[in-house]
Amino acid sequence: MSLVIYIAVMAGVTYFIRMIPFAAFRRQIKSRFFRSFLYYVPYAVLTAMTIPAIFYSTGSMATAAFGTAVAVVLAYFDMPLIVVALAASAAAFSAGYFYSLF
Amino acid sequence: MKSPFVKGVLDGVPIALGYLSVSFGFGILAVRSGLTSLVSVIISASNLTSAGQAAGIAIIAAGGSYLEMALTQLIINLRYGLMSISLSQKLDSTFNSPRRLLVAYGITDEIFAVASAQKGLLTARYMYGLISVSTLGWCTGTFLGASAGQLLPTSLTNAMGIVLYAMFIAIVIPPVKKSRGVLAVTATAAICSMIFKYLLTQVSGGFAIIFSAIIAAVIGALVFPVADEEETEVTEQ
Numbered sequence: 533m534s535l536v537i538y539i540a541v542m543a544g545v546t547y548f549i550r551m552i553p554f555a556a557f558r559r560q561i562k563s564r565f566f567r568s569f570l571y572y573v574p575y576a577v578l579t580a581m582t583i584p585a586i587f588y589s590t591g592s593m594a595t596a597a598f599g600t601a602v603a604v605v606l607a608y609f610d611m612p613l614i615v616v617a618l619a620a621s622a623a624a625f626s627a628g629y630f631y632s633l634f
Numbered sequence: 635m636k637s638p639f640v641k642g643v644l645d646g647v648p649i650a651l652g653y654l655s656v657s658f659g660f661g662i663l664a665v666r667s668g669l670t671s672l673v674s675v676i677i678s679a680s681n682l683t684s685a686g687q688a689a690g691i692a693i694i695a696a697g698g699s700y701l702e703m704a705l706t707q708l709i710i711n712l713r714y715g716l717m718s719i720s721l722s723q724k725l726d727s728t729f730n731s732p733r734r735l736l737v738a739y740g741i742t743d744e745i746f747a748v749a750s751a752q753k754g755l756l757t758a759r760y761m762y763g764l765i766s767v768s769t770l771g772w773c774t775g776t777f778l779g780a781s782a783g784q785l786l787p788t789s790l791t792n793a794m795g796i797v798l799y800a801m802f803i804a805i806v807i808p809p810v811k812k813s814r815g816v817l818a819v820t821a822t823a824a825i826c827s828m829i830f831k832y833l834l835t836q837v838s839g840g841f842a843i844i845f846s847a848i849i850a851a852v853i854g855a856l857v858f859p860v861a862d863e864e865e866t867e868v869t870e871q
Binding site: 539549550560568580582599629 | 713
């Protein structure tokens with residue numbers, strides 16, 4: 533088995549999945565149902581990727597839950613993406629440090 | 635007035651920072667599976683996908699078949715196809731075929747998320763900025779992880795694992811406050827995703843995301859069809 537072929541297969545399949553729909557859909561889609569569906573897709577995909585995966589993202593459910601809570605609160609108050617992202621990480625880190633004291 | 639490219643670069647900075655931490659982990663993993671730092675960076679630069687790459691190096695390490703490699707990538711990354719269809723509706727009129735072929739390379743979860751949250755149509759230059767800075771972060775993190783991963787304390791690398799998910803939360807919550815449709819879709823997607831994770835465990839992670847997203851978006855489209863003005867505000871301004 534060749535490393536070069538492995539990487540070519542990985543990269544090729546991944547690229548074609550992205551490219552084919554991108555190149556094929558040229559016109560505005562007319563169907564109201566399909567347009568509504570596409571409008572909701574981003575939120576549906578992001579949520580499905582985040583929950584419950586976020587609770588396993590730091591190696592400890594407790595620190596991840598704390599980080600998640602901080603992210604939700606800051607996002608609710610319309611904080612910029614980078615602020616929410618780094619604050620959640622800092623919260624998870626602090627929670628981990630706090631637990632390590634006991 | 636900032637140029638679209640510069641705006642893309644600036645919008646891509648949070649993605650690049652998140653990618654630094656995630657691809658750092660990938661770099662560590664790749665070296666542990668017996669790959670060199672150079673090969674790890676080549677994989678990152680040519681694939682630009684987290685879950686797909688992690689599965690890919692596992693298959694390489696196990697000496698799996700090329701067919702298995704192709705099918706695994708197809709399943710894990712099929713969600714990009716859905717994202718591509720969605721983004722294809724948001725491209726401005728200057729998006730000719732070469733530009734589409736180029737930008738298609740950079741459709742990742744995070745780039746898709748930031749691009750679809752933009753008001754109005756997307757220009758190629760904006761996408762170039764967004765994709766180039768994100769790719770730089772992804773490859774740099776891979777290189778650092780592959781060459782120096784063992785130097786950082788675990789407590790820090792663990793905490794960095796939440797960065798990208800927190801960014802998703804920051805993208806989803808504001809529209810959830812404003813739209814009952816988005817709220818319903820989000821709740822449905824979360825419930826479906828948990829059902830797949832804890833009850834229908836035979837469904838792989840990639841398919842679980844696709845199924846959850848399709849079910850939630852179909853329910854949203856049936857129960858809360860988007861009015862033209864509302865949609866215009868998001869996709870055509």
